[in-house]
Amino acid sequence: MIAFENVHVRFGTAEALSGITMMIEAGELCALVGPSGSGKTTLLRLVNRLVAPSRGRVFVRGEDVARLDPAKLRQSIGYAMQSVGLFPHRTVAENIATVPRLRGWNAPRIAARTAELMALLHLDRSLAGRLPRALSGGQAQRVGLARALAADPDILLMDEPFGAVDPITRRELRTELRRIHQATGKTIVLVTHDPDEALELGTQLVVLRGGRVVAAGPAASLIAPGADAFARQLLGGTQPGLRRFALLPAAASVVPEAPPQGAPELPAEASLADALSLMAESGATVLACAGGSLHAEAVLRQA
Amino acid sequence: MRALPQLLLALLLTLVASPQGAVLLGQAIGETAAPFPAERLLSLALAHSGLALAGAGAASMLGIVLGIAVTRPVGRGLRPMVDAIAAISQAVPPVVVVALSVPAFGFGLWPTALALLLYGMMPVLRATTGALEAVSPDARAAAEAMGLPPRDVLLEVELPLAWPVMQDGLRVALVLSVATAAVGALAGASTLGTPIVLGLQNQNAVLIVQGAAATAALAFLAEALLLLGGSVARR
Incomplete structure (x- = not known):
């Protein structure tokens, strides 16, 4: 690409x-x-x-x-930056519509797209007519992101x-x-x-x-x-x-055998770091995970 | 209302400039000469306004165009030279410009128009470059990064953001122009400076007061109108 x-x-x-x-x-x-x-x-x-x-x-x-x-x-190509750079004289909706307008979209299409993006970024509809100076920092970032995504790049x-x-x-x-x-x-x-x-x-x-x-x-x-x-x-x-363990999924090291009685339960989507943390907390060397068992040795073998 | 003081001053000065007002004032200072008739004063005021408007208009146009040109990447190198020319043209007194250009243009409107153009250009140029340079660099960078062509960056982002400050420059240019147009009378242009010149020649203080008060009234009126126009446009 x-x-x-x-x-x-x-x-x-x-x-x-x-x-x-x-x-x-x-x-x-x-x-x-x-x-x-x-x-x-x-x-x-x-x-x-x-x-x-x-x-x-x-x-x-x-x-x-x-x-x-x-x-x-x-x-x-969408572009978003730290300083956001919203146009201070344009409303939130007009800011979002910048690129679609440049590309000559018609008004109903722009309005629909603006509404869709505001929903996608959890921006309240009532903000559409506001000027950027009335926005909080987080809201301004969301508007900046919506503006970058406007023409669906x-x-x-x-x-x-x-x-x-x-x-x-x-x-x-x-x-x-x-x-x-x-x-x-x-x-x-x-x-x-x-x-x-x-x-x-x-x-x-x-x-x-x-x-x-x-x-x-x-x-x-x-x-x-x-x-x-x-x-x-x-x-x-x-x-x-x-x-590194925080980035690796625990599920890949699980073996399909019944966990011992009372083994602490690790969520299926947890990482190896989560598994180590649970072991450190509980003192157990075997955890129950996704219907199988996760052994401490298996975790360390990923190193 | 932002323009009220200017309007009141303009009204007061108009009363002073009217024949009745000037006669009353003349009696107070022991001057008994005949005043300038109202209808001639009015027609001079019209000519004066036209000349001032033309001068300020040309100065504004030139100032804005130069101001935009020297803030573009290609024109940036010309900035020191343009600034110097604008400063010089402001530094030379209008009277001198009028006097020096009479040999070139002859008597009448043109020497005055030239003086007004040169004199009014600097405030507009200064306001335009200052306002364009003050436009948020983030907004400009964002506009460029999103793919606005340079023309759109100027028309849709820079000028709308710079306009309120540029307006101040235009107002200064027009008021300066109305005030200095009186000098044109020296070169034979029909302006509100005409009664002043006549008054000086005939040692008639009533005429001088009338011309001066009428010129000032017109300048205040111009400022008031621009202030009103500006606040209407902002709404």
Whole structure:
């Protein structure tokens, strides 16, 4: 869906990205994670031509973006950012309708789509006629996300979209984003400096450092022993083993034998970290899970 | 009502400028010369308004166009030069512009129109560039990222957000224009400066008071009308 081919980006004398070659498949939620200044936002902005590569090529849906009309390309890709950037002189509904209006949708279609998006993002109907200054931070982020999704783009770019809201709202919005990703199957590229957010949301993670990709792949593989030390340290922190176990499902290690009498019950969708936690709490070395048993040895064998 | 003080002042000054008012005032300071007739004052006021409007209109147009041009990526390099030209044109007194352009344009309207254009341009240019630069960078970035073409970013995001501040510049330009149009009388344009020039030539203080009061009344009236127009447009 999105491909980078030996891409370099230079701002003045500083090289922001060097030699990036990677692919983002359709339907992935790809989290770009790394410290500030690592080039993750620049990488994101290459996709809709807000930044042009000084060398190399960027392909979107198989086409070299340098050959596409930037306005048309950007209208076909949703974009949400930390500062939201709602238009202060336009109502919530008008803000959401920006791209559909640019694309010449008729009024009934725009109204229907706006209502649908407000429902999807749990925005109260009464907010439609309000100006952005009357919104809370969380509401503004939701409107920004609705605006990015308005013309139903198959690609959504998000630049630290939940950076400026309080932790509770952030958790809600993350859950919502995961729900939207699962429900719509869109390709989402998410920039974040928060390893937890990347681990929680990303089906694919790309770890950047100093303008280079140091590691890429599914979250669990990047924390596994033997993975790139920087990525492991960034994502795993001081407990990489537990972080990785939190990403692996317990059900895969369950054996189909009757659990011993009184074994503590582990929910079927729990992770290996949940299993370890329950064992640490109960002192049991065998847990009942999904009709079978989960042995401590089987859990540790996943390490 | 925001424009009430201006309207009241305009009314008061109109009373002072009227022949009856000027005669009363003249008697108070021991001046007995004949006043300027009301109907001639009115026709001069009309000519004065037309000239001031034309000058302010041209200055506004030029100021807005230049202000937009120097805030675009391609025009940014011209910014220091345009700022310098606007500052110089404001610094040269209108009287000098009128006097210097008489040899080029002859007597009549044109020297005054040129002076008004130069004099009114700077407030509009300053307000336009300032207002465009104050537009929320987030809103501009979002507009660009969503695929608004540069023309739409300007027309749908930047100008609507900048307009309230730009209006202040337009108001200053019009009031300046109404006030300075009086100078045009020196170059033979029919304006409310005409009674002042006549009064100075004939040492008739009543005429000077009439011309000055009428000019000021017109300037206040223009400001009041713009304030009213602005608050109607905002609703």
